[in-house]
Amino acid sequence: MSEVINPGLSAAVQAAPAGEILLVAERITRRFGGLVANQDVCVTLPRGKVHVLLGPNGAGKSTCINMLSGDLPPSEGTIHFMGKDITGLSAAQRSQVGIGRSYQRTNIFPKFTVLENVRLAAQSRRQQPWRIFSKAMKQQWALEKARACIEEAGLGAKVDWIAGVLSHGEQRQLEIAMVLATDAQVMLLDEPLAGMGSDESARMVEVLKRLKPSRAILLVEHDMDAVFAVADTITVMVNGQVLESGPPAQIKASVAVQQAYLGQEDSFHV
Amino acid sequence: MSSLNSMIFKLAGLALLACVPLTGESFYVELAAKTLVLAIFAMSLDLLVGFTGLVSFGHAAYFGVAAYAVALLSPKYEAASLWYVLPASVGLSALAALVVGLFVLRTKGIYFIMVTLAFAQLAFFVFHDTPLGGGSDGIYLNVKPSAEIAGWVPFELDNATHLYYFILGALVVVYAFLARILQSPFGRVLVGIKSNEHRMQSMGYLTFRYKLAAFTLAGGLGGIAGFLYAVVFGFVTPELLSWHQSGNVLLMVILGGMGNLVGAVAGAFVFTGMQEVFGSWTKHWQLVMGCVIVAAVLFMPGGLSAVPARIKRALQGGGSNE
Numbered sequence: 001m002s003e004v005i006n007p008g009l010s011a012a013v014q015a016a017p018a019g020e021i022l023l024v025a026e027r028i029t030r031r032f033g034g035l036v037a038n039q040d041v042c043v044t045l046p047r048g049k050v051h052v053l054l055g056p057n058g059a060g061k062s063t064c065i066n067m068l069s070g071d072l073p074p075s076e077g078t079i080h081f082m083g084k085d086i087t088g089l090s091a092a093q094r095s096q097v098g099i100g101r102s103y104q105r106t107n108i109f110p111k112f113t114v115l116e117n118v119r120l121a122a123q124s125r126r127q128q129p130w131r132i133f134s135k136a137m138k139q140q141w142a143l144e145k146a147r148a149c150i151e152e153a154g155l156g157a158k159v160d161w162i163a164g165v166l167s168h169g170e171q172r173q174l175e176i177a178m179v180l181a182t183d184a185q186v187m188l189l190d191e192p193l194a195g196m197g198s199d200e201s202a203r204m205v206e207v208l209k210r211l212k213p214s215r216a217i218l219l220v221e222h223d224m225d226a227v228f229a230v231a232d233t234i235t236v237m238v239n240g241q242v243l244e245s246g247p248p249a250q251i252k253a254s255v256a257v258q259q260a261y262l263g264q265e266d267s268f269h270v
Numbered sequence: 271m272s273s274l275n276s277m278i279f280k281l282a283g284l285a286l287l288a289c290v291p292l293t294g295e296s297f298y299v300e301l302a303a304k305t306l307v308l309a310i311f312a313m314s315l316d317l318l319v320g321f322t323g324l325v326s327f328g329h330a331a332y333f334g335v336a337a338y339a340v341a342l343l344s345p346k347y348e349a350a351s352l353w354y355v356l357p358a359s360v361g362l363s364a365l366a367a368l369v370v371g372l373f374v375l376r377t378k379g380i381y382f383i384m385v386t387l388a389f390a391q392l393a394f395f396v397f398h399d400t401p402l403g404g405g406s407d408g409i410y411l412n413v414k415p416s417a418e419i420a421g422w423v424p425f426e427l428d429n430a431t432h433l434y435y436f437i438l439g440a441l442v443v444v445y446a447f448l449a450r451i452l453q454s455p456f457g458r459v460l461v462g463i464k465s466n467e468h469r470m471q472s473m474g475y476l477t478f479r480y481k482l483a484a485f486t487l488a489g490g491l492g493g494i495a496g497f498l499y500a501v502v503f504g505f506v507t508p509e510l511l512s513w514h515q516s517g518n519v520l521l522m523v524i525l526g527g528m529g530n531l532v533g534a535v536a537g538a539f540v541f542t543g544m545q546e547v548f549g550s551w552t553k554h555w556q557l558v559m560g561c562v563i564v565a566a567v568l569f570m571p572g573g574l575s576a577v578p579a580r581i582k583r584a585l586q587g588g589g590s591n592e
């Protein structure tokens with residue numbers, strides 16, 4: 001595995017105290033016409049912790065991530081990043097303050113190489129659009145950062161591949177590399193392990209554990225082994241509302257969660 | 271094509287173009303000059319269509335604004351200075367594109383196509399129906415701009431050969447400029463926007479600004495073509511801004527292969543060539559041309575610029591299986 005730890009963040013950020021609250025969403029609600037996709041959802045993301053969103057399909061997990069990342073404006077509620085109200089910021093502006101995300105459906109530049117995908121992400125941190133006569137491929141800092149992030153995400157052997165021909169799991173890794181390259185302090189990861197083989201999955205869990213100390217991570221995930229391997233806090237959502245939120249042990253023991261999840265499963269078996 | 275082959279191909283093409291005035295046939299020199307102007311125009315549109323993913327159906331507006339600007343800024347019976355009217359007319363078309371871009375870039379897809387067309391029609395009627403543009407007859411540019419700098423005259427645009435080489439030089443400069451900026455971080459962002467604008471935004475790019483810069487730049491470069499057109503023909507009419515003109519340049523880009531600057535130049539040559547050849551056969555040349563374009567789109571995906579790779583594949587694989 002790579003020696004580069006947290007290549008995306010500066011030394012100052014990495015030295016920041018763990019436990020510092022980075023992102024707070026208070027009672028965010030999102031309506032689509034008459035449908036309430038999220039109601040009064042509260043999420044707190046401290047640095048150094050992995051917060052997992054669980055819930056059946058349609059529970060509103062992706063809607064929640066979309067509101068945090070700026071892809072969807074909330075109908076009600078506020079979102080603060082390091083004490084600043086960012087509710088009104090667009091996705092691009094939130095990326096600039098330090099909130100990065102990956103998507104449930106792979107969202108990359110399929111015709112570009114792996115390197116170019118991540119290099120573009122790195123370039124976004126120091127945009128100099130007026131320098132139209134400089135060569136992008138001569139910006140060493142962006143190339144170096146891109147390579148480090150690709151290595152970190154475990155794609156080092158595929159740097160020069162065209163992204164579109166990578167396996168599904170590798171494309172998920174590429175997404176992580178892209179988020180890393182944007183220096184995201186808050187990482188919102190929508191099902192990063194979906195469709196991965198067990199080896200890939202285990203490697204991604206290792207990556208997440210390595211990234212965790214200097215960042216706040218929100219994870220939507222269905223793979224229970226992975227969830228309990230990395231989660232510090234679990235929030236269970238049902239029908240757009242938070243059913244229960246707490247440490248993994250509490251969630252495991254919760255009667256309400258068992259009814260929501262296991263209850264359904266029982267009914268299948270009966 | 272390897273980069274060496276491609277370089278040889280471009281230099282050979284350039285050498286061929288440089289030889290045109292040696293024929294001494296003024297008809298062909300003027301035809302080639304007109305085609306070079308359209309090639310510059312097509313390259314400027316390719317920056318939007320082929321590299322940024324913005325299909326503008328109103329690019330003739332910026333061509334026309336610059337063309338009218340030369341005619342309007344030049345005194346009636348004496349020469350204006352080239353070093354004043356060229357930047358002024360190009361600047362005006364870039365400004366027009368900047369203002370229009372502020373509105374149209376808020377839309378996407380088919381709406382973008384329609385709104386760019388609407389603004390171009392607006393510009394068309396400004397020159398067609400107001401005293402400014404001299405109506406459907408247009409305006410004459412009686413005297414071509416003078417290149418004089420403090421008493422020294424490096425070349426004369428009155429001279430057809432000088433004008434031809436001036437236009438060829440402009441083509442090379444515009445090509446080199448576009449090729450260079452496409453390699454810059456700015457250019458990479460444009461190509462990223464074409465590929466996946468949503469992802470660019472989630473990575474922190476305010477894509478609207480980049481698209482506006484590209485739209486303005488394309489308008490200005492289209493203005494260079496419009497300027498040269500007015501100088502070559504000595505008069506401007508509202509037809510220069512018409513949607514036919516916007517459609518023609520779009521066809522040149524598509525024929526040549528979107529996202530390839532040399533392709534845009536080739537597209538302009540094939541397009542004008544077809545106009546001339548079919549026009550000499552029949553009055554209904556547009557019918558023939560339409561059929562050829564439909565066939566080209568169906569059987570030549572990727573346009574002319576994809577042809578070398580297809581030939582290579584066919585030779586290596588002993589036949590294409592597409």
